[in-house]
Amino acid sequence: MHVIDAVAPTLPALLQQAEGAKTKPRGFVLHLAGAQIHDVHPSFFTRLLNTLIDPNILTLLFLAGLAGIGYEIFHPGVVLPGALGLVALITALFGFSVLPISWAGIVLLLAGVGLLVADVHVTSHGALTVAGLICLAVGAIMLFQNAPTPYHTSKPLVITIAVVLGGIWAFAVSKAWSVRHKPVEVSPEAIAGAVGEVRRDGLVFVNGELWQARTPDGGRLRPGERVRVESLDGLVLTVRPEGVGSSA
Secondary structure, three states, rough: OOOOOOOOHHHHOOOOOOOOOEEEOOOOOOOOOOOOOOOOOOOOHHHHHHOOOOOHHHHHHHHHHHHHHHHHOOOOOOOOOHHHHHHHHHHHHHHHHOOOOOHHHHHHHHHHHHHHHHHHHOOOOOOHHHHHHHHHHHHHOOOOOOHHHHHHHOHHHHHHHHHHHHHHHHHHHHHHHHHHOOOOOOOHHHHHOOEEEHHHHHHHEEOOOEEEEOOOOOOOOOOOOEEEEEEEEEEEHHHHOOOOOOOO
8 A cells, every 4th residue: 555664673773764755745764773772661650540530430439439428428527438438529529520521421410329319318219219319320420521531431241230229228228117116125124134334424325225234332443344234214224233143
């Protein structure tokens, strides 16, 4: 096809062959023989950012960021999920500033997260969860529709994530509803006789819970001491140290 000017096994050989060649149309003469060759590679940070600018990774980081910050809001004081969520969200926003995004996709993603959270507090028999998952899937697919073809979100990946997330969310919601509607099991009869351990500030750890406690004679409870529950008065347990018999 007459599109090749020279064939060389190495770059120095190519430069040697190009010695004295003239450019078109101005005819500049190239002096390339013996030229120094400098190999320049992107830094680690640049390669890392280039890896992160992937539509699939950015979508996951955005959702992970919302989940981490949301968890921190509903469970203040945990710190780690909120911190990691903030880092993930900022990284996703960096990618959004590089690649053209669809604001409709962003709105659908936020709506999907909102519907999933709402389904925990509203009796919808799973309707809000299904609607939220559809919003998440459609929003993730639409998010980078304005970008070139190689930067579109993978549809099989989005569908897989939606199915897995739907299964996990359905399990979590069902457990939450079962616990919420479970009858109260703590009663004087149920807790009497249970053995616990004294913690700090007079609290006693019994059946996986911390209770305010006192002794029948008003004695001091020592941390680490094993005690047995005698009765329940409101939210305060009456306990007796293990090994100490009841008075007649």
